[in-house]
Amino acid sequence: MEYIKNCLWGVCLSFILLTVNCGGRQTLERDVISLSELPPVDVSVYQDSVMVVRDWLAVGPFTFNPLLTDPVRSFFRNDLRRYRVKEGMIDGAGVERLQKRGADVFLINELSPQIRLFKYMHGGNMNKMSNAYLVARIHSNQAREATLIMDGSYSYAVWLNGDKLLEVTGKYNVNKAGNRFVNVSLKEGENLLSVKVSRGTNRRSWDLICAIGPRQKCERIFRVNYTGDFVVNPVVSRSLEVYAGPYHNGRVEVADAGGQPVAASSFENLNTNDRPFIVAGFNKLADGFYKVALSVGGARMEQMIYKGDYKKFVAQAKAKVAAINAGTPYVSDLKAALQRVEFLNDKPQEDVHSPDETRFVNRNRVYWGCSLSEMLRQDALTQLMTYQDEVGDSGVFIFHKGVKRQTPLPLVIIVPSGVTGDSMIADWYTGNLDQIETDNAIADEYGFAVAWIYAGGRNYSAAKTEKEITAVINRLQSEDAIDPQKIFIMGDCEGGRRALVQLALSPDRYAACVVSSPITLSGGSDGTPINLIEQMGRVPILIRHGADDDVSPVENSRRFNAEAQRLNLPVIYEEVAGSHINYINDEHRFVFEFFNFVWLKYY
Secondary structure: OHHHHHOOOOEOOOOOOOOOOOOOOEOOOOOOOOHHHOOOEEOOOOOOOOEEOOEEEEEEEEEOOOOOOOOOHHHHOOOOHHHOOOOOOOOHHHHHHHHHOOOOEEEEEOOOOEEEHHHHOOOOOHHHEEEEEEEEEEEEOOOEEEEEEEEEEEEEEEEEOOEEEEEEEEEOOOOOOOOEEEEEEEOOEEEEEEEEEEOOOOOOOOEEEEEEEOHHHHHHHHHHHHOOOOEOOOEEOOOEEEOOOOOOOEEEEEEOOOOOEEEEEEEOOOOOOOOOEEEOOHHHOOOEEEEEEEEEOOEEEEEEEEEOOHHHHHHHHHHHHHOOOOOOHHHHHHHHHHHHHHHHHOOOOOOOOOHHHHHHHHHHHHHHHHHHHHHHOOOOOEEEEEEEOOOOOEEEEEEEOOOOOOOOEEEEEEEOOEOOOOOOOOOHHHHOHHHHHHHHHHHHHHOOEEEEOOOOHHHOOHHHHHHHHHHHHHHHHHOOOEEEEEEEEEEEOHHHHHHHHHHHHOOOOOOEEEEEOOOOOOOOOOOOHHHOHHHHOOOOEEEEEEOOOOOOOOHHHHHHHHHHHHOOOOEEEEEEOOOOOOOOHHHHHHHHHHHHHHHHHHO
């Protein structure tokens, strides 16, 4: 499962980023820590906002004997029983009792929403450590309804005021920065939120992410983040399973490839955090791709699934591609798409320890399998495409043309951050469907095409990227797919640095540039953006940076903007609250809004 384990370990990619390294274990100088010293989250102050829980009192980690207990099963050990403390109810008296009897108790305060427990564990044999318990105080000036947004790895459980709300097992990564949406009723005054987090078998991720907010806002986050991902089993053998997040009422409709309805069912008062909603009867349907629509709260979400034997589909698709003999670039595209499908097909069909990872791989199988099917019909909206640069080197990129509103289309080039592979076919970057689908949908709203380039992968260099971008543009222009006078570039973090370097190399190519949390004060042999600023010409640049960013410090953008203002260059700087992690996947909406503004104003 190396593909699964590496799928989200790129550096600094948009809404779900896993490389936080700030702060450290913070304990008071006194021997005893009181629960009253833990700062509360006051939801009364920001009633209309989603608030990140960053302050925790932590207990542990607790050890186990891996010779006697399976690390996966270690999550189910009740480590607090011998301290006469109830799981999910570590109150002030319990904190005092734990310390008196020698348990390790400490305070955590993070700038990032992502609590990475590994960095708080000093000393001891990590192979024997598994469970840690965390407590947060939530204060409300009145009784109110709210929603928790939770994510964790490897396994975690959640209690509010002693009542168990949620249990999730077998998650290798915090791949959404918000995996579960749990409706809660807060009482007036103080509420105790307790979480148990187990490392299990995972030696690369032992994390917790938690936020709380009003239900309406959390429902919107769910609709954005889970569009294209609400089906629990994207490759269906018998019954279709659906996750509805904070919604307890909804309707599911299924249509075949021709748009004809084949199934429909509704649910009421069902908490799908506990168990998915099951739409039965799929075993009678023919094998093939189907579109599933989930209607909740007046909104409609859609996702493709595959019913039947996916390996059989791959064999049939391979035969169809092999039967096409024409030596055209489109045949090269089909072969690249088939390589992606075969790469996914060769992965284990099921991860018995992690249904979440099985779902992740199956979702990729369906997405790229459906894309290949559409390419064979020559009507794909998102597909893999190939290029050949000026010296004959070839490569692959993702192209999204969407629902054409005009021809040719303005093009947005998305520069990746620190991808670590050798091939876009097999890289986690191509599996980042949450961001790919969300950004493509926003591009459709504004009438843009999108090219997701690879920039050489781990062999990145500015010169190689320049050649790749030139080759990509030439390939798309040869097919009249894009307008070469309306090309835009964007990137996040290290990808933002790379985008600015590319802008400095070819300022006449781009109509505008947008970067989020860019690294501007350092760089490799290809240059440091703040030193290249005068080479960027008069191209409009928009920079957005979180004031509490702990991966790319905000000083990067502050100093770059100050230098741009000194030179009277068209740079707009927006400093916003928050860190490097976003809970909602459409944080790039401001990018396309700016490109649209520039396009309409100047072109």
